[in-house]
Amino acid sequence: MLKFVVRRLLLLVPILVGLSILVFAWVRALPGGPEAALLGERATPERIAAVRHEYGLDKPVYQQYVTYVGHVVTGDFGQSIKTTRPVLGDIKVKFPATIELALAALIFALVLGIPLGFIAARRYQTWADSSTIVGSLLGISIPVFFLAYLLKYVFAVKLHWLPSTGRLDPTIDIPHPTGFYVLDAIIAGDWHTFVDALRHLILPGIALGTIPLAIVTRITRAAVLEVSNEDYVRTAEAKGLRRRTVDERHILRNAMLPVATVVGLQTGLLLSGAVLTEIVFAWPGMGSWLYDATFNRDFPVLEGGILFLAVVFVMVNLLVDVSYGVLDPRIRLQGK
Amino acid sequence: MRSNKLLALALGGLLVAAAACGGSSNGSSNNNGNGKTGGTLVFGTSADPVSMDGAYVSDGESLRVVDQIFETLVTTKAGGTDPEPKLAESYTPSADGKVWTFKLRKNVKFHDGTPFNAAAVCFNFDRWYNFKGIQQSPSVSYYWSTVFGGFKNTTNADVPKTSLYASCQASDDSTAVVNLTSPSASFIPGLAVPAFSIASPDALTKYNADKVSGTGDSPKFDGTFGTQHPVGTGPFKLESFTPGDKLVLARNDDYWGSKAKLDKVIFKPIAKGTDRRQALESGDIQGYDFVDPADVDALKSGFKVMQRPAFNVGYVGFNQKMAPLNNLKIRQAIAHALNRDALVKAKYPPGAQVAKEFMPPQLFGYAADVTDYDYNVDTAKQLIKDSGVAAKDLTLTFWYPTDVSRPYMPDPKANWEAFKSDLEAVGFKIIAKSAPWRPDYNQKVNNGAAQMYLLGWTGDFGDPDNFVGTFFRTSQPAWGFNNPEIFSALEGARTESDLGKRTSDYQAANKLIMDFLPGVPYVHTQPSLAFNKNVNGYVPSPVSLESFATVTVG
Numbered sequence: 055m056l057k058f059v060v061r062r063l064l065l066l067v068p069i070l071v072g073l074s075i076l077v078f079a080w081v082r083a084l085p086g087g088p089e090a091a092l093l094g095e096r097a098t099p100e101r102i103a104a105v106r107h108e109y110g111l112d113k114p115v116y117q118q119y120v121t122y123v124g125h126v127v128t129g130d131f132g133q134s135i136k137t138t139r140p141v142l143g144d145i146k147v148k149f150p151a152t153i154e155l156a157l158a159a160l161i162f163a164l165v166l167g168i169p170l171g172f173i174a175a176r177r178y179q180t181w182a183d184s185s186t187i188v189g190s191l192l193g194i195s196i197p198v199f200f201l202a203y204l205l206k207y208v209f210a211v212k213l214h215w216l217p218s219t220g221r222l223d224p225t226i227d228i229p230h231p232t233g234f235y236v237l238d239a240i241i242a243g244d245w246h247t248f249v250d251a252l253r254h255l256i257l258p259g260i261a262l263g264t265i266p267l268a269i270v271t272r273i274t275r276a277a278v279l280e281v282s283n284e285d286y287v288r289t290a291e292a293k294g295l296r297r298r299t300v301d302e303r304h305i306l307r308n309a310m311l312p313v314a315t316v317v318g319l320q321t322g323l324l325l326s327g328a329v330l331t332e333i334v335f336a337w338p339g340m341g342s343w344l345y346d347a348t349f350n351r352d353f354p355v356l357e358g359g360i361l362f363l364a365v366v367f368v369m370v371n372l373l374v375d376v377s378y379g380v381l382d383p384r385i386r387l388q389g390k
Numbered sequence: 391m392r393s394n395k396l397l398a399l400a401l402g403g404l405l406v407a408a409a410a411c412g413g414s415s416n417g418s419s420n421n422n423g424n425g426k427t428g429g430t431l432v433f434g435t436s437a438d439p440v441s442m443d444g445a446y447v448s449d450g451e452s453l454r455v456v457d458q459i460f461e462t463l464v465t466t467k468a469g470g471t472d473p474e475p476k477l478a479e480s481y482t483p484s485a486d487g488k489v490w491t492f493k494l495r496k497n498v499k500f501h502d503g504t505p506f507n508a509a510a511v512c513f514n515f516d517r518w519y520n521f522k523g524i525q526q527s528p529s530v531s532y533y534w535s536t537v538f539g540g541f542k543n544t545t546n547a548d549v550p551k552t553s554l555y556a557s558c559q560a561s562d563d564s565t566a567v568v569n570l571t572s573p574s575a576s577f578i579p580g581l582a583v584p585a586f587s588i589a590s591p592d593a594l595t596k597y598n599a600d601k602v603s604g605t606g607d608s609p610k611f612d613g614t615f616g617t618q619h620p621v622g623t624g625p626f627k628l629e630s631f632t633p634g635d636k637l638v639l640a641r642n643d644d645y646w647g648s649k650a651k652l653d654k655v656i657f658k659p660i661a662k663g664t665d666r667r668q669a670l671e672s673g674d675i676q677g678y679d680f681v682d683p684a685d686v687d688a689l690k691s692g693f694k695v696m697q698r699p700a701f702n703v704g705y706v707g708f709n710q711k712m713a714p715l716n717n718l719k720i721r722q723a724i725a726h727a728l729n730r731d732a733l734v735k736a737k738y739p740p741g742a743q744v745a746k747e748f749m750p751p752q753l754f755g756y757a758a759d760v761t762d763y764d765y766n767v768d769t770a771k772q773l774i775k776d777s778g779v780a781a782k783d784l785t786l787t788f789w790y791p792t793d794v795s796r797p798y799m800p801d802p803k804a805n806w807e808a809f810k811s812d813l814e815a816v817g818f819k820i821i822a823k824s825a826p827w828r829p830d831y832n833q834k835v836n837n838g839a840a841q842m843y844l845l846g847w848t849g850d851f852g853d854p855d856n857f858v859g860t861f862f863r864t865s866q867p868a869w870g871f872n873n874p875e876i877f878s879a880l881e882g883a884r885t886e887s888d889l890g891k892r893t894s895d896y897q898a899a900n901k902l903i904m905d906f907l908p909g910v911p912y913v914h915t916q917p918s919l920a921f922n923k924n925v926n927g928y929v930p931s932p933v934s935l936e937s938f939a940t941v942t943v944g
Contacts, residue, residue, distance in 0.1 A: 108605045138610040210672035218672040
């Protein structure tokens with residue numbers, strides 16, 4: 055097991071080097087540079103040249119890359135060209151916002167998806183089953199962007215049920231020790247803030263969670279169907295166990311392994327979907343931060359932010375792989 | 391059976407969450423019964439302030455905040471561009487116009503309790519004049535270099551070597567005397583810009599306002615004066631600032647004048663116009679700036695839409711380096727070919743007017759009698775014939791920006807399409823070119839790569855030099871011409887100290903410009919703000935100097 059983890063961690067090195075080259079090349083392939091965003095509409099060619107020089111953008115790309123890697127290795131992600139704030143400092147603020155949103159989406163997907171998938175499987179080939187399948191097909195096909203705008207328009211703009219932007223009512227002031235606002239509200243013991251933070255999470259959470267919900271539902275349904283036909287389930291039923299015990303102990307638990315796999319694989323989907331969701335709901339997380347940085351050609355933010363997300367993505371996948379071993383002893387044994 | 395229970399449990403959880411969401415707070419709690427004083431206004435802005443140290447900023451979002459916390463010696467009349475006294479009760483020039491005596495308001499205190507007096511005024515002027523290194527970069531102290539030119543020891547190549555400012559003396563506690571190196575007409579109107587706010591000398595020192603690192607174009611303010619501790623004399627003081635989230639101002643209860651009506655103002659940055667609109671519609675905010683022109687009509691039914699007096703110009707620019715635009719008759723033909731009235735009527739919100747010159751009519755120096763180029767297809771065709779340019783050379787590469795909406799150009803492509811068919815109707819052949827506004831378009835136009843292009847300008851403060859001066863006082867690649875007569879007329883008008891003479895100088899210059907026709911100005915628009923119907927007392931200003939002290943909610 056340890057060998058497996060170490061090997062995977064070592065694999066991180068070539069992955070990160072490759073990634074950093076890709077990100078670096080991509081950022082520099084964008085037309086225009088940070089100078090236009092910095093200098094505004096009436097920049098003279100001299101000023102532009104001066105700015106490019108200040109940021110070393112007039113040097114050969116490989117030289118820029120070497121300088122960049124030198125900084126990153128020492129933990130220096132530089133500072134935003136636009137806001138002059140340290141990139142790492144911004145990540146500390148933005149990342150919890152994105153994680154909070156992603157968790158909300160995941161919880162939405164699991165809390166609704168597992169029961170739905172289970173019901174569909176237990177009512178195999180009834181209307182409940184077919185409508186679940188149709189519903190999850192719809193859920194998978196609807197673009198995040200479109201759904202987010204639709205939800206925002208109907209529930210915030212037209213019905214005024216929920217807020218349309220941000221993480222918290224601006225009139226609320228509480229300390230943010232963790233950066234997870236729901237958690238911060240609990241720490242502060244402030245019920246009103248807790249509710250407000252939850253209200254802000256609902257629409258973006260649903261928008262981001264709909265595709266995972268559809269996937270979780272389908273996987274649960276398939277897994278439950280498969281497990282229900284296993285001999286041990288038939289045995290359990292035959293020996294007169296209560297329906298509930300059979301469902302919980304013999305079917306659901308065994309059906310959860312493929313669901314856990316899928317949840318792990320959703321990380322990438324959640325992160326990329328978060329970018330779109332954050333833009334629509336002006337959610338101050340990594341997504342909207344990187345989106346703005348793209349427009350400002352804010353090279354340090356793009357390079358640092360994307361690299362950070364990539365590391366998170368790789369680490370989560372590693373965790374998922376490791377967790378298989380914990381969940382399923384058979385995999386653990388194979389690893390030996 | 392069990393499966394139903396599971397589903398019920400899941401849905402039940404959601405319902406509990408939704409039910410818990412019932413009571414919505416609208417952000418304007420704490421109303422003092424009559425709804426006229428107290429309360430909180432949440433206002434949607436397009437971005438965070440760069441800094442709250444007025445001396446370091448030139449962007450509208452920073453100046454908006456600075457203008458609430460600080461005050462200047464001179465301000466502009468609410469809703470206009472004419473100067474009027476603020477922290478100075480009066481100001482008088484000497485006979486030669488080089489010595490200005492400011493009689494200061496008494497019993498004024500900074501937010502930190504220190505007294506506002508002549509010494510504080512001179513401290514601020516001397517601070518600006520002694521800026522060094524990065525502080526001198528035009529990106530940092532834009533307004534100082536615009537109004538006063540250079541510094542005590544000018545090292546920045548982009549800034550004039552000489553300075554209008556000479557010295558400042560506190561002749562007594564409430565009299566500050568500012569000496570200039572030459573008479574200047576733009577000195578007093580210039581002082582109204584919040585960049586010349588008088589800050590607490592104690593706080594400037596204590597919070598290291600002068601500590602700046604980074605680069606000239608991306609300065610890093612290492613002191614906390616401009617980010618956490620801005621201390622002025624204004625009707626509001628800073629309560630908290632969380633970049634990317636919100637900036638909270640609280641009423642200054644010790645204010646010398648009429649105190650702010652609101653308890654608090656919260657500026658919430660929401661980058662996109664549509665998002666700000668939806669935040670207003672869903673009740674997250676109670677007002678916002680920079681309403682997209684396309685939203686104005688839709689918002690009018692349920693909200694209060696206010697318009698700033700026009701202080702911008704949209705124009706078609708010509709690069710005379712590229713034939714046939716060096717031919718005056720061709721330029722005139724284009725001017726006659728463009729149906730500007732039809733475009734402004736069809737594509738602009740109410741309040742927009744057809745432009746006749748490169749600056750708005752509200753500004754002094756505007757000439758009512760410049761050459762007018764009415765829409766006339768026959769005249770245009772005749773001018774083309776007279777120009778001697780062969781039919782095969784009547785091809786124009788016409789540029790427009792994408793991914794942008796500006797007050798003077800809400801939908802660039804629509805303008806471009808209208809003008810394109812106008813030009814084709816008189817015999818021009820149009821080649822389309824477009825580029826994203828940021829960064830490509832501006833760069834290409836400013837470098838002189840575009841032959842004919844759509845562009846515009848919004849004024850920073852009430853001085854004609856900020857319009858026609860920025861365009862035509864020097865030779866610029868975007869326009870590609872060298873006309874010493876226009877250059878010297880504008881330079882002369884800029885340095886003229888007598889306002890009457892200055893006005894007529896600019897009128898003359900505007901006539902010269904419109905005869906020479908370096909481009910075709912076509913629209914002045916009125917940028918809009920939107921508020922909830924229960925928000926009152928906001929006075930839109932052409933130069934966006936708008937106080938929240940008079941605003942009430944409810």
